[in-house]
Amino acid sequence: MRHHTFTRLALAALAGLTIALCGPGLALGQTPEPPAPAERRTLRSQSIFGEDFTLRSNETIDGDLSVYGGNVVLEEGSRVDGKLNVFGGNIDIAGTVRGDLVMAGGNARLRKSGRLEGNQTYLGGRLDNDGGYASGRSTQLPLPSAPDTPRAPSVNVSPFEWLRRAVRDFFGGLVNIALAVLAALAVLALVPRHVRQVEGVLRENAVVAGGLGALTLIAVPVIAVVLAITLCLIPASLVAVVALIGAMLLGWAAVSRVVGERLMQALNRADWTVVGQTAAGALCLAVLGVIPFFGGLLTFVSTAVGVGAVVLTRFGTQPYPAPVATSLAPVTAAPAPVSEPFDPQI
Numbered sequence: 001m002r003h004h005t006f007t008r009l010a011l012a013a014l015a016g017l018t019i020a021l022c023g024p025g026l027a028l029g030q031t032p033e034p035p036a037p038a039e040r041r042t043l044r045s046q047s048i049f050g051e052d053f054t055l056r057s058n059e060t061i062d063g064d065l066s067v068y069g070g071n072v073v074l075e076e077g078s079r080v081d082g083k084l085n086v087f088g089g090n091i092d093i094a095g096t097v098r099g100d101l102v103m104a105g106g107n108a109r110l111r112k113s114g115r116l117e118g119n120q121t122y123l124g125g126r127l128d129n130d131g132g133y134a135s136g137r138s139t140q141l142p143l144p145s146a147p148d149t150p151r152a153p154s155v156n157v158s159p160f161e162w163l164r165r166a167v168r169d170f171f172g173g174l175v176n177i178a179l180a181v182l183a184a185l186a187v188l189a190l191v192p193r194h195v196r197q198v199e200g201v202l203r204e205n206a207v208v209a210g211g212l213g214a215l216t217l218i219a220v221p222v223i224a225v226v227l228a229i230t231l232c233l234i235p236a237s238l239v240a241v242v243a244l245i246g247a248m249l250l251g252w253a254a255v256s257r258v259v260g261e262r263l264m265q266a267l268n269r270a271d272w273t274v275v276g277q278t279a280a281g282a283l284c285l286a287v288l289g290v291i292p293f294f295g296g297l298l299t300f301v302s303t304a305v306g307v308g309a310v311v312l313t314r315f316g317t318q319p320y321p322a323p324v325a326t327s328l329a330p331v332t333a334a335p336a337p338v339s340e341p342f343d344p345q346i
Contacts, residue, residue, distance in 0.1 A: 041058060053067050061079070065082070071089040078094075092109050097115065111131075111132055120139070180282050188253050197313050199254050214304040221244070247311065251310045255281070263280055
């Protein structure tokens, strides 16, 4: 009896130990349930300055993403529905960019899961593609660099080659001079009243016009390039460039007219017409502009003064400074007091 009881207790203990040891193993062998997917988030257009930015896998930007001075990471599953603009940073793309990509001063890496569905423009950088999808047009623009040192002229130049170059340079200079004179005369013929308005500023405020014109010649091209690259406002950039060219032509005609008038006075002549004065001034400036260094400096100063005068007069449509309208009320004499006759009985 005791033997059977001991045997039963031993079997029960062995079964309990077996269950205790095999139970966790069975539980660990089961496949865990996948975690619930994160809720999708939609963000508005983002503009980040001086910081890195990471777009998570469950995030979508319904607009543009612009990062200045920071790196950008687009995780797998993320999406930018608009444009991606990055300046001064690198990009790691594992998500999707549906708009255009514009970056300057950095490199981009396109992962295998990444997608670029728009055009790409790289200023001073490149794209390293690890097998992702890239459609659209890709444009790489090198950063501006210092011009190369001019090479010394070759010693072994035949006399005929030297003569050919001399003749080419001579006639090329004549063509440039003729074009300069024709441009001044054409502007004078088309808008003579505007040219006269600009001339007044050149005679009275040449220093102010020169400073403003130099600033305009430097700032407008830079602004046009920045607008075209950063905001893709190519029409606005073209309008700015066309307006600058028009101001240069109008200013050139006015400066030629004033220089021709001074030249006529220096020669003690008084029979030159306005057209003759303009042609003589343009010819004088164009010939002096061919002189090395001095000619370039003279051309820049005359162009700056002309452009500044055009800006001050708003393309010759109003005088500078604008006349101050003063309206004085007519002064009427005060009525003389009426003296009543003296009555001695009062």
